[in-house]
Amino acid sequence: MNLAYRDIKHNLLRFVLTNFGLSLLLGIVIMITAVYGGLIDDALRQARAANADLWVVEAGTNGPFAEASRISGDTRELVSRVYGVERAGSVTYQSVQTEINGAPHRLFLIGFEPGRPGGPRKLTAGRNILRGHYEAIVDRSAGLKLGQEISLGTHGHKFTVVGLMTSEVTSSGDPVAYITLRDAQALQFELAPPAARREVARGGAVQTNDQINAVIAKVSPYVPINEVAAALSRWKHLTALTQEQQETLLSQFVIEKARKQQLLIMVLLVIVSAVIIALIVYTLTMDKVRSIATLKFIGAPDRTIVGLIVQQALSMGIFGFFAGLALVVIFKPYFPRRLVLDPESVVVVFIITVVICLAASTLGIRLALKVDPAEALASSG
Amino acid sequence: MADTDRQAVVRVEHLSKHFGEGAARVDALRDIDLQVFPGQVVGLMGPSGSGKTTLLHCIACILEPSTGRLTLDGEVVYDGRWLKANLRRLRLDKIGFIFQYPNLLPFLDGSDNVAVVLDLAGFSAAAARARAIELLDYLEVGHRKHALPKQLSGGEAQRVAIARALANKPRIILADEPTAPLDSARARIVMDLLRRIALDQKAAVIVVTHDEMILDHFDHIYRLRDGRLETDAPAGIRGHQLASGTSP
Numbered sequence: 193m194n195l196a197y198r199d200i201k202h203n204l205l206r207f208v209l210t211n212f213g214l215s216l217l218l219g220i221v222i223m224i225t226a227v228y229g230g231l232i233d234d235a236l237r238q239a240r241a242a243n244a245d246l247w248v249v250e251a252g253t254n255g256p257f258a259e260a261s262r263i264s265g266d267t268r269e270l271v272s273r274v275y276g277v278e279r280a281g282s283v284t285y286q287s288v289q290t291e292i293n294g295a296p297h298r299l300f301l302i303g304f305e306p307g308r309p310g311g312p313r314k315l316t317a318g319r320n321i322l323r324g325h326y327e328a329i330v331d332r333s334a335g336l337k338l339g340q341e342i343s344l345g346t347h348g349h350k351f352t353v354v355g356l357m358t359s360e361v362t363s364s365g366d367p368v369a370y371i372t373l374r375d376a377q378a379l380q381f382e383l384a385p386p387a388a389r390r391e392v393a394r395g396g397a398v399q400t401n402d403q404i405n406a407v408i409a410k411v412s413p414y415v416p417i418n419e420v421a422a423a424l425s426r427w428k429h430l431t432a433l434t435q436e437q438q439e440t441l442l443s444q445f446v447i448e449k450a451r452k453q454q455l456l457i458m459v460l461l462v463i464v465s466a467v468i469i470a471l472i473v474y475t476l477t478m479d480k481v482r483s484i485a486t487l488k489f490i491g492a493p494d495r496t497i498v499g500l501i502v503q504q505a506l507s508m509g510i511f512g513f514f515a516g517l518a519l520v521v522i523f524k525p526y527f528p529r530r531l532v533l534d535p536e537s538v539v540v541v542f543i544i545t546v547v548i549c550l551a552a553s554t555l556g557i558r559l560a561l562k563v564d565p566a567e568a569l570a571s572s573g
Numbered sequence: 574m575a576d577t578d579r580q581a582v583v584r585v586e587h588l589s590k591h592f593g594e595g596a597a598r599v600d601a602l603r604d605i606d607l608q609v610f611p612g613q614v615v616g617l618m619g620p621s622g623s624g625k626t627t628l629l630h631c632i633a634c635i636l637e638p639s640t641g642r643l644t645l646d647g648e649v650v651y652d653g654r655w656l657k658a659n660l661r662r663l664r665l666d667k668i669g670f671i672f673q674y675p676n677l678l679p680f681l682d683g684s685d686n687v688a689v690v691l692d693l694a695g696f697s698a699a700a701a702r703a704r705a706i707e708l709l710d711y712l713e714v715g716h717r718k719h720a721l722p723k724q725l726s727g728g729e730a731q732r733v734a735i736a737r738a739l740a741n742k743p744r745i746i747l748a749d750e751p752t753a754p755l756d757s758a759r760a761r762i763v764m765d766l767l768r769r770i771a772l773d774q775k776a777a778v779i780v781v782t783h784d785e786m787i788l789d790h791f792d793h794i795y796r797l798r799d800g801r802l803e804t805d806a807p808a809g810i811r812g813h814q815l816a817s818g819t820s821p
Contacts, residue, residue: 483679
């Protein structure tokens with residue numbers, strides 16, 4: 193006879209209400225896990241989207257994500273000629289703020305050369321950039337539609353959205369937009385008309401726009417990447433980073449603080465959950481002291497009493513976990529940043545929940561084991 | 574009833590129990606001797622604080638005596654110290670306890686409240702349930718087997734509690750003021766029932782009571798005052814006149 197099940201069935205409303213609260217709490221734990229997963233995935237996504245083997249950046253920098261890097265636009269030609277490099281493409285990266293549908297929005301602009309490495313990974317709607325100017329491919333999270341125009345840069349150029357992507361955001365949650373390298377260079381390096389006039393008036397040097405942040409290189413599968421990186425690094429004005437080094441920079445340095453903050457919040461939430469579950473189990477056990485005393489009196493062994501409490505604690509935890517998971521899955525699309533919930537993380541949170549329940553039930557078990565069978569006689573004369 | 578030619582199911586010898594030490598010492602029981610034979614219904618009476626409930630708790634093995642010897646169903650369980658390691662198992666196997674208030678588990682229905690004892694004793698679920706229903710029918714409360722304790726009347730709940738006490742066919746039935754919450758008519762029904770069970774199951778029944786109205790249901794009455802046994806008076810007449818029922 194499963195006493196835990198019978199008790200839950202008898203107090204079903206209390207169980208459901210308690211579990212609703214618990215599912216919200218565990219839902220937040222799962223959500224923070226998903227935010228943590230999203231943070232790392234988003235950070236790596238930009239680097240992975242380029243599908244690069246090597247990142248050629250300004251000498252002595254960890255560009256283009258961890259540090260600023262500015263190199264000459266003809267570097268791509270230089271890199272292309274190195275033995276082992278199959279293809280190369282110039283890229284620029286910059287954050288801009290613009291108005292979309294009447295509200296200010298931040299976009300992370302990537303300038304690339306269509307047909308060369310560095311472009312968008314996969315489109316979910318529309319087409320690739322075909323014209324030389326004023327076309328953009330934007331992540332859906334920006335809220336833009338195909339054919340819609342956005343104004344970018346100091347010259348107020350209108351860019352038409354020709355393609356849409358999904359899940360292409362930065363580690364801070366800003367949507368990514370791809371435009372041609374020329375447009376990106378103009379946006380990044382071209383002075384606003386009044387500033388340009390002033391430069392001319394004071395006789396300043398003519399600024400060139402032909403600058404980029406990095407060159408992305410694809411290396412032949414028959415040539416070791418490190419060999420090519422070493423060859424490129426022989427130029428004193430360049431540094432070559434492998435994809436692995438770039439990902440390490442992003443995951444361990446660029447988002448390190450945010451990662452630690454999320455981790456700390458997760459740990460705190462797990463502790464809070466443990467305390468709350470322990471209090472719930474303790475309160476439920478307090479309510480059953482008389483029944484536990486009666487059970488002991490009629491001969492129930494300790495394992496029956498412990499089983500009753502542990503099974504109830506686990507029922508609560510497991511029910512709360514799955515209800516919380518369901519809440520996260522339901523509300524995931526409305527969350528202001530991308531949530532990544534991989535199966536491994538879900539299993540880890542589930543195991544943590546089970547461990548918490550077992551640990552939390554010790555308080556109730558301790559109370560139950562201390563109950564004197566004679567308490568069943570408390571109202572007797 | 575020929576008591577002497579049978580072995581006592583409950584034998585208490587020179588049993589004492591005190592609480593505290595020195596100036597704070599309270600002697601709850603002093604040198605108690607009593608024995609109860611199969612089929613006997615024995616009353617334990619006395620004013621409040623006389624030690625009757627303490628004696629019942631010692632016999633039920635939930636309170637350790639200070640000195641003396643206690644033999645249950647031919648087995649010495651206490652002789653200056655507990656001789657059985659698992660007293661709960663002893664209670665489960667040998668003792669049925671009827672509380673003053675039914676003390677039914679609120680989350681189990683009538684039949685499950687009875688079956689839980691058999692489940693703990695290792696019976697299969699089907700066997701436990703069949704025996705529970707059989708007992709409830711025997712106690713004429715079978716029609717309430719699916720009712721939760723809160724849905725039962727006082728008398729019905731007490732019958733379910735009695736069924737629970739009888740579930741594992743114990744040799745010893747201890748009842749602590751079982752008629753206290755009942756009116757006199759229902760109290761007599763419960764006592765008749767205990768008498769019938771004692772005869773049918775050859776069990777020793779010990780009833781702690783204040784109720785003078787049920788004296789004629791006892792074979793013996795032990796009166797306690799200040800922890801001492803005052804009298805050992807045969808009282809039963811009615812018990813012998815009752816026809817025995819069918820043992821469940």
